[in-house]
Amino acid sequence: DFPSPGYGPLEKGLKLTEELLQEFSRHPKIKIAVSPHTLYTCSPETIKKCIKLSERYSAPLHIHLAENSEEIAEIRQRHGKHPVELLSELGGVNERLLAVHCVKIGDKELEILYRGGARVISCPESNLKLGSGVAPLPKMLSAGICVALGTDGPASNNDLDLLSEMRTASLIHKGLAEDPAIISAKDVFAMATENGALALHFPDTGKLLPGYRADLAVLDLKKENLQPDYNPLALLVYSAKAGQVSDVMVDGEFIMRNHQILTVDENLIIEKIHEIKEQILAVLKNQKKM
């Protein structure tokens, strides 16, 4: 409920979102979501407007929800309830909801999300790095909730590596539950693939089946750390490294071949990052002087 550096005042944000929803309504690969940041930075009125917008365009509603203890405490103080309860009362818990994080969540809230058909995006490494905690993934899965894996952004994840995210999601729950079988390689692979497609409302992606889009990543299986290969899925989740992906195909088109990205100039991007870094350092230096 305050101006954003991206779009200026609040009304402009809602207007921009609606324009994007119209522009990309029939785009085969781009899906626009309505994304109010959180329940503690947006008023219930703003959230309601967002929910209406997502309803009108059948678009996903993307919101950071129940990420950490501070959020739970703040929403409880302001509204006397858990963020999931509040969002549900505002009409936001349904099949369009992409609830990101859901770390601080109990059986009651899981039940609300399950009944509404909401999808959860879990970002385990970001939750760890920021000291938010650990989302109850095994509970979510056994409650029948569609949970997808995300990396969150570079500020709280650093490497944006989905293979590493699968590995962390798996290892942490085995360790915390003291049960190596509580979450399987198959579970986390599904979270990274088909559940992601379901969460983002792409019904024809996320699986290798006739009629589905050809979204492929090729791993170089000759690497030392991928020997021996008894179980391809376990190999992928527990041993493979992102740098060993040699080719990537999106909807039938290669965007990376033999470790070379074909659609963008990597060196140019790295140069640009260096420029921005120097600008940031200059600003910080000036601030120190003042």
Added chain:
Amino acid sequence: DFPSPGYGPLEKGLKLTEELLQEFSRHPKIKIAVSPHTLYTCSPETIKKCIKLSERYSAPLHIHLAENSEEIAEIRQRHGKHPVELLSELGGVNERLLAVHCVKIGDKELEILYRGGARVISCPESNLKLGSGVAPLPKMLSAGICVALGTDGPASNNDLDLLSEMRTASLIHKGLAEDPAIISAKDVFAMATENGALALHFPDTGKLLPGYRADLAVLDLKKENLQPDYNPLALLVYSAKAGQVSDVMVDGEFIMRNHQILTVDENLIIEKIHEIKEQILAVLKNQKKM
């Protein structure tokens, strides 16, 4: 206290260890440790013999200690005490002790290890994968114990990647304590370098200082995931990938240059692994038939 496929009956194991201790007593790079497996697979008598041997040769005593709840329960049932207490009473807690894991350990046991000057080797990813739990690293560090990082073996770790181990060690404690500052990149870097050297009794390794051995690993900083670089230590712990190490020098000699290992033939090793895999599969197939 039972025959091993490696050396046959128990007495032969002790004899072999003593022979190795004599053979490598003045080797510059190889250090032999006396390593009884655990307190639940070795009798107190065997442990005592091992402790004496390590004392006689000033050699490290390497033992898996307090790894999981089953071990705690079993030792308590047999001996009425915690494994650390038992080992201490047997005379095994001193500066030579390399106590591996120490997951299930409280303030009392940490005090025993600290007073004895023991070193702990923590293998966070193995502890997670096996469902053992999470070792209290921040507590160990603030208790002043020398903790080093290990990967454990491929059966419980898969990737044997020390960079990933640093990242996991750091992330998990930030998340569990809900405090992103509870363990720093500097802490985990020290665990992976100088503490490792201290633990293994190599007084002139683990730091880049005059008089120390030149043990170096070179990272290719031009990779996308290593941009931008504001803090090299944070970059190394949170973003760098093992596959981006291009050169490795051990004691002044390169053993890897430009991603090529110079001391062994990688393809030959991969071939050998495939042969062994086929042998194992053949044995399993025969067992199924029976």
